[in-house]
Amino acid sequence: MRQVPDFPEYVERTEPIRQRGQEKLAFAVDESGIEWTVRDVIEELGLLVDGKATMNFEEFIEGIREQGRRLQRGV
Secondary structure, three states: OOOOOOHHHHHHHHHHHHHHHHHHHHOOOOOOOHHHHHHHHHHHHHHHHHHHHHOOHHHHHHHHHHHHHHHHHHO
């Protein structure tokens, strides 16, 4: 039976592949810039989720709402 690698080992093995995929996407941006906005909002939402344990609920919700407003302004 094949053993599953631990997370740091998995990241080390797969990170170069993920970065190459991101490079390809970086050149496929439309004139409006909405794709960059969406990518940035996704990154910010990830940071909010990661930091949720250290935030109070109201700060977390406000952070999510702010990212929603950013998307609406970008469209």
